[in-house]
Amino acid sequence: DADVTQTPRNRITKTGKRIMLECSQTKGHDRMYWYRQDPGLGLRLIYYSFDVKDINKGEISDGYSVSRQAQAKFSLSLESAIPNQTALYFCATSDLGGPSTDTQYFGPGTRLTVL
Amino acid sequence: KQEVTQIPAALSVPEGENLVLNCSFTDSAIYNLQWFRQDPGKGLTSLLLIQSSQREQTSGRLNASLDKSSGRSTLYIAASQPGDSATYLCAVSGNGYSTLTFGKGTMLLVSP
Numbered sequence: 001d002a003d004v005t006q007t008p009r010n011r012i013t014k015t016g017k018r019i020m021l022e023c024s025q026t027k028g029h030d031r032m033y034w035y036r037q038d039p040g041l042g043l044r045l046i047y048y049s050f051d052v053k054d055i056n057k058g059e060i061s062d063g064y065s066v067s068r069q070a071q072a073k074f075s076l077s078l079e080s081a082i083p084n085q086t087a088l089y090f091c092a093t094s095d096l097g098g099p100s101t102d103t104q105y106f107g108p109g110t111r112l113t114v115l
Numbered sequence: 116k117q118e119v120t121q122i123p124a125a126l127s128v129p130e131g132e133n134l135v136l137n138c139s140f141t142d143s144a145i146y147n148l149q150w151f152r153q154d155p156g157k158g159l160t161s162l163l164l165i166q167s168s169q170r171e172q173t174s175g176r177l178n179a180s181l182d183k184s185s186g187r188s189t190l191y192i193a194a195s196q197p198g199d200s201a202t203y204l205c206a207v208s209g210n211g212y213s214t215l216t217f218g219k220g221t222m223l224l225v226s227p
Contacts, residue, residue, distance in 0.1 A: 004158075033214070042219040043159075043204070058214065090158060102147055102208060104215060106158035 003027045004107040006091050012113045019078040021110050023091030031094045032074040033104065034058075034066060036087040043090065049074055081114040088112075117142045121205055121218035128195055129226055136190040136221045138205030143186050146208040149215065150179050150190050153202045162203075163190070195225045 004025045013019055023032065034046040035058075045058030047066040055066060063085060067075045078085055091107040118141045128134055138148070147166050151159040163172045163179040165188070171180040176193040192199060202222045206215040 040219065043206075043215075043217040045214055045216075048214055092159075103149065103161045103164050104159075105161065106151075108158045109156075 004091060004093055004105055006089075006107040006110050008110060009108065010111045012115065013081055014115050015082055017081050019081050019112065021076045021089055021091075021112070023074045023076070023107055025072050025093045025105075027093055027095075027105060028071075029093040029095050029105075030071065032068065033092040033094075034064075034074070034076045035090045035092065036060070037090060037109075038087050046076065083114045086112060086114045117207060117209055117216045119205060119207055119216050119218035121203075121221050123221060124219070125222040125224075127224045127226065130195060130197060132195050133191070133193050134195055134223070136192070136203050136205075136223070138188040138190070138218055140186045140188075140207050140216075142209065143183050144209060145183060148179075148181055148188050149206045149208070150177075150188075151204040151206065153204060153220070159204065197225050197227050199223060200225050
């Protein structure tokens with residue numbers, strides 16, 4: 001089984017709908033992240049969480065919210081989806097252990113299309 | 116604001132060639148630098164992580180170097196194979212907070 005899973009893998013929705021993307025991990029890591037990837041723009045950080053009680057905005061948090069329900073679960077919500085939120089969304093995790101153990105582990109991604 | 120640039124954006128080589136992918140970053144105050152591989156439609160896989168105090172890391176046919184003072188890293192792939200075809204992403208972490216700033220990647224195609 002994959003260490004970092006994302007659901008759904010693909011989603012098509014309409015403008016104005018509320019969407020939740022879910023991420024679960026079995027790596028036992030404290031740190032979790034949400035990124036979006038757009039052609040020509042690379043990956044950009046949306047939100048990150050260093051433990052269950054810690055939530056931080058990333059580079060492009062406007063229009064998004066997150067919930068860290070447990071150490072293993074980190075959800076991303078689009079309260080009112082708009083077409084320019086069409087992108088590939090990735091969840092990632094990392095351990096708390098210093099620069100040599102800072103590797104991030106990525107989920108398979110969720111392809112979201114907003115019509 | 117940290118900016119990461121990768122050159123070239125795309126590269127096509129015949130099998131067996133040694134090749135170099137380049138990454139540059141504007142703020143040398145980094146915590147570490149990571150190289151990832153992304154296959155089409157898939158997530159990212161970490162290849163190598165270089166701490167800011169290190170000069171290079173090696174894994175199999177891959178060797179990554181870091182020159183922090185000049186803001187540069189290179190990923191060297193020896194004896195390339197068609198299975199190496201993928202997009203390679205460079206990312207830097209600053210201030211010890213584990214958040215990564217990514218380059219846009221180099222799309223590599225190795226033909227048989």
